[in-house]
Structure formats: structure tokens, C-alpha cells
Amino acid sequence: MFISDAFAEQAPAAAASPPGFESMFFVLALFVVFYFMMIRPQMKRQKEHRKMVSEIKAGDEVVVAGGLAGRVVRVTEQFLAVEIANGVEVKVQKQAVGQLLPKGTLNTL
Known part of the structure; x- marks a missing residue:
């Protein structure tokens, strides 16, 4: 009675981008961020570790x-074969080496 009826106009034609393009772009952008923040630095650390172990x-x-x-x-x-005390040697895998110490570090212990 006091409120008039409202009728919606027909919506304009859809945008030119295909449906789901925004979500596909988001997934691609997320993968790029993961690559530069997680995958690439990890690969760099692995390469440095392999180089250290080979040398x-x-x-040492x-x-x-x-x-x-x-x-x-x-x-x-x-x-x-790593000597951990006078006359005490242990056999370890090369890949188990975590860090290469500067010369003379163990003499101070």
C-alpha cells in the first residue's frame, strides 16, 4: 500500500573473461609466490650443502x-671417519655433515 514494488533491471552482459579465470589466476599467483619464497631458497641450500660435502x-x-x-x-x-676424541673414531655418512667448522675450533674446546 505505502511501499511500491521494485523490479530489478536485467543485468548487463557478462564481462569478456571466461568464467573461473579469476580463480585460475589466483592459483597461478599463489604458486609463483610459493616458488620464490619456499622452493627456490630450499634448492639453493641443497646446492650449497652438496658443494660443501664434496669439498x-x-x-677438516x-x-x-x-x-x-x-x-x-x-x-x-x-x-x-671422524675423530671425536683421541683414538675414538666414528664412521658417518657424508650427507650427515651439517656444518664445516673453521680450522682450530676444536682446539678451543
């Missing part, structure tokens, strides 16, 4: 992933 030689001081620190005595294809 280990007898006499290393820290193994388990926390053992010692001096490399022998190097083979897959393993290292």
Missing part, C-alpha cells in the same frame, strides 16, 4: 647432524 677432506673439522663435532681422518666415496 670435505682429511683434516665438522659437526655431524647428530651434534658430534670432530676432525675428519679419512674420506671415502660415501663415508667419513
